[in-house]
Amino acid sequence: MPRATARLLAKPMTTKRCVTIMGQIIKERTSSMKNMIFVAAAVLLSTSVVSAHHSGAMYDDMTTVETEALVTGFEWTNPHAWIQISYEDEAGAMQEVDLELGSPVQLARQGWRPRTVGPGENVTIRFHPHKDGVDSGLLVTIDLPNGETLTSD
Secondary structure, three states, X not given: OOHHHHHHHOOOOOHHHHHHXXXXXXXXXXXXXXXXXXXHHHHHHHHHHHHHOOOOOOEOOOOOEEEEEEEEEEEOOOOOOEEEEEEEOOOOOEEEEEEXXXXXHHHHHOOOXXXXXXXXXXXXXXXXXXXXXXXXXXXEEEEXXXXXXEEOO
């Protein structure tokens, strides 16, 4: 592979960079068809992985809400699992919140299973609320009825 193309491949991928790389390869005409297919596949895979990930910037990680809550739902889904809870806030009003967790694969490594928690269970839960006041948050830890504490890192 020519050095100019190798330098292009060494940098982070964006859609514009993908087009530039493919143009460079075609322009140089020194790549074999096998190399061109390999580079195209690598570029496409790397951009899909980068664009699929998002940050947790929408959650206020400087604030942690800790409360006794009733689980109203648990969804073991990709790319993130979710717990729906209902709890009484400090003012006595009932709040319903959807809490984001990690991916099922990540959770399974931490001891979670699809039936770890279910509707009707009382738990102690800690979460970072949404910065915009939306009824959602990011789960930090959950104390299950059996005394077990799980995280969602």
